[in-house]
Amino acid sequence: MTLKRIIWVILALAVVGGFIAYKMYTKPHTEVNAMNADFQLSAAQLFQEYSENEDAANAKYLNKVIEVEGDISVINTLQAGSSFGLETGDPMGGVTCEFEAMDATNGLNTGQKVKVKGFCSGKLMDVVLVRCSIEKI
């Protein structure tokens, strides 16, 4: 193999490698509405499981796609994106559903029943689902 050829091979590899690296670097977020839910349950059920045993619930639900159904208890005003809380029967705890879009909660009212899909990120006061999408109003 001539030196010239070796240089060409190295250059080609660099271009392909660079392209793959760029693709990985700029890969888009996995959108929840393109995925099937790993679990389907009511907001109250999800909250109860987390209240009873947080570690077990995290092992089961953390980062999984969860579809929850519940009544909207509160619509929050945020600086970035939007979110609402779902009723769980517990006065202090709910299920917070976060959206990346500012207008995702437009037209919704408290008391309304919704079905939401999102990635579970754990529990503080509320169980939090991030990058949500509304499945059914």
Added chain:
Amino acid sequence: MRSFVIFSFLFLSLGQSTFAQKFFSKNAQLSFAAGTPLEKIDAVNKSGTVVLDITTGKIESAVLVNGFQFDRALMQEHFNENYMESAKFPKAMFKGTMDPKSASQLTKDGKYSIKVSGDMTMHGATKPMTTTVNFVVQQGKIKATTAFNVVLDDFNINIPSLVKDKVAKETKVQVDADLQPLK
């Protein structure tokens, strides 16, 4: 006697409704900037919690590490899997106190800057931390904001040498919370 009972009952219930002792938020915004001029690394968490007790001056805040949203999916993956190990350490929290005398001022409308000292726990490590929190009190609601730096080394967060120049050694953290009275 009867009117006294009614009067004191009224007075008590009035007292309770106007002077809430505890305030909280479930949707505090916590953002950080860990970038360098080489790379922008910003992330936002929209569902942080804050609980403030204005009689004792205790304040607690927590955030789910998995809840931070980055522009780039790959960064978010690295943040969770390699740097913060969020499956193992899902929460980051701060527990602190302020002078109860300063905290008791927060019943009156106005602007206050109060020093808060406490412990920050994340990635399995706990370190003391002090910051100044700015409070704006208006009509029974409290808006709290603060900014502080976190040194990654303090919390055993290892950045691989390959990306060392792209990640700041100190991360700037900004917190914004609208606190509601806890009934």
